[in-house]
Amino acid sequence: MNGIIVKIISNQYTVKTAKESYVCTARGKLRLAKNSPVVGDKVVIDTQTKQITDILPRSNKLNRPPVANIDYALIVTSLKEPNLSLHLLDKNLTVVTYNKVTPIILLTKLDLCKETEQKRIAKIKKYYEQIGYQVFYNTELGSLKKILKNKVVTLIGQSGAGKSSFLNKLNPELNLKTSPISQALNRGVHTTRHVEIYDIEGILVMDTPGFSALNLNMSVEEMQETFPEFKKYVCKYQDCKHYLEKACMIKDKVKEGKILKSRYTNYVSFVEEIYANSRKLHK
Numbered sequence: 001m002n003g004i005i006v007k008i009i010s011n012q013y014t015v016k017t018a019k020e021s022y023v024c025t026a027r028g029k030l031r032l033a034k035n036s037p038v039v040g041d042k043v044v045i046d047t048q049t050k051q052i053t054d055i056l057p058r059s060n061k062l063n064r065p066p067v068a069n070i071d072y073a074l075i076v077t078s079l080k081e082p083n084l085s086l087h088l089l090d091k092n093l094t095v096v097t098y099n100k101v102t103p104i105i106l107l108t109k110l111d112l113c114k115e116t117e118q119k120r121i122a123k124i125k126k127y128y129e130q131i132g133y134q135v136f137y138n139t140e141l142g143s144l145k146k147i148l149k150n151k152v153v154t155l156i157g158q159s160g161a162g163k164s165s166f167l168n169k170l171n172p173e174l175n176l177k178t179s180p181i182s183q184a185l186n187r188g189v190h191t192t193r194h195v196e197i198y199d200i201e202g203i204l205v206m207d208t209p210g211f212s213a214l215n216l217n218m219s220v221e222e223m224q225e226t227f228p229e230f231k232k233y234v235c236k237y238q239d240c241k242h243y244l245e246k247a248c249m250i251k252d253k254v255k256e257g258k259i260l261k262s263r264y265t266n267y268v269s270f271v272e273e274i275y276a277n278s279r280k281l282h283k
């Protein structure tokens with residue numbers, strides 16, 4: 001019988017079929033493989049032995065959080081507590097885009113920002129919209145529900161960003177556990193511990209644990225492709241990395257204020273991270 005994995009707790013996989021749900025284990029070969037089952041996987045189960053025997057081909061997959069077959073990744077980005085990190089936002093956008101999932105930026109905790117900060121954030125929001133991303137505040141429930149209707153959606157964001165709180169707003173009956181961040185560390189306390197799918201008025205949405213460390217398992221060329229605003233400019237050198245090159249259109253556009261400075265500095269830090277990773281590999 002075929003079904004979809006809706007929840008994983010250690011090695012217990014909850015698989016939902018057209019009729020009912022089964023709590024299954026995974027067959028040996030699936031447990032050993034690097035490609036072990038993840039939430040969102042479409043699987044074949046043996047209802048007698050309650051085992052997952054096969055995973056059907058995936059349309060896409062993320063490692064952090066471990067989920068598959070996603071239409072949208074909501075990148076939950078807090079503006080305060082924890083403070084806004086454009087570095088983390090850009091990294092999430094790059095990783096999600098590289099893995100063929102469409103990102104939507106979800107900004108939380110605008111209510112904790114002073115008026116001057118709110119103005120700065122509105123400008124940043126506009127920039128990301130201009131380069132092609134959908135950006136919403138977590139208060140815009142109506143618009144979000146329309147876009148997400150009948151889609152498979154995962155939440156991504158660091159601990160304390162407000163992922164579970166957002167789902168509680170979409171459906172107060174869920175009553176998911178949430179906790180205040182640690183004031184001393186200005187960090188979340190890892191309240192959500194497993195990935196689980198909830199059906200909210202036809203939106204299949206996955207609550208996930210928070211992650212802030214993400215790996216860039218890609219080449220510099222592939223990473224470049226995830227910066228849409230760089231694509232409309234042509235540099236002097238065809239294979240320009242926009243890095244050490246002296247003559248570079250991207251650098252010029254940053255100076256002119258056409259490209260957001262943080263986007264470029266984050267891009268450079270990603271280039272350096274990818275080079276550092278490949279040096280580690282070759283040692």
Ligand SMILES: Nc1nc2c(ncn2[C@@H]2O[C@H](COP(=O)(O)OP(=O)(O)OP(=O)(O)O)[C@@H](O)[C@H]2O)c(=O)[nH]1
Pocket residue numbers: 108109110111112138157158159160161162163164165166177178179180181188189190191192193208209210211
């Ligand atoms: N003021 C304010 N607080 C919020 C908002 N969204 C979430 N919070 C608070 O932020 C804290 C953390 O929220 P959670 O929903 O637990 O965060 P999470 O992303 O699920 O965190 P993990 O499960 O640890 O990954 C809670 O105290 C929420 O009440 C918001 O828009 N405004």
Ligand SMILES: [Mg+2]
Pocket residue numbers: 163164165177178191192207208209
């Ligand atoms: Mg949570």
Ligand SMILES: [Zn+2]
Pocket residue numbers: 235236240241242243245247248249250251
């Ligand atoms: Zn360049």
